[in-house]
Amino acid sequence: EPEVTQTPSHQVTQMGQEVILRCVPISNHLYFYWYRQILGQKVEFLVSFYNNEISEKSEIFDDQFSVERPDGSNFTLKIRSTKLEDSAMYFCASTSTGGGLMNTEAFFGQGTRLTVV
């Protein structure tokens, strides 16, 4: 069964360092997303990506964050200068249809746990 894969599963980084979280969405999917969950809080939306550009982003997704789909298969989230408060589980997701989440479920990866020390 097709699945969304994320690497690494766990990353520890020093405050101020850049990190890149990687995702391979399901191959024929059209919409891609990043969500995160800070420990003890709700899962929250970061950004959606469609047709090779950001379609929507949340207030959290400031200039420190960027996304790209460099080669048509990988979908990456970069945090330029990590802060302690960036520590969270980061989830990648994708959906298959042009109607996006109104018609179909999102398929999530297992997440990358980012710990900023």
Next chain:
Amino acid sequence: ILNVEQSPQSLHVQEGDSTNFTCSFPSSNFYALHWYRWETAKSPEALFVMTLNGDEKKKGRISATLNTKEGYSYLYIKGSQPEDSATYLCAFMGAAGNKLTFGGGTRVLVKP
């Protein structure tokens, strides 16, 4: 700010018993309500995508109902089994865009 709430936060269920829990969401600008099942160390897995008021969906022993006018959805588990132990997340999609706003989840533990 959209408010999506789930209750209870956690519940313990005896194997074989049935249970249900709630998701409340804004009743205006409703597009869809998603339910996901999330086991520890695994990916959240979709259970249902519900779009119409009065929708009832079923997958095995798990079913869900939707009331968009009053802004709530119930998830039911019939005859709970230990493998039903997981966190159940609801997520709202509104007119604000193609994204999900999640509730805090209901953590279900089924005791043998």
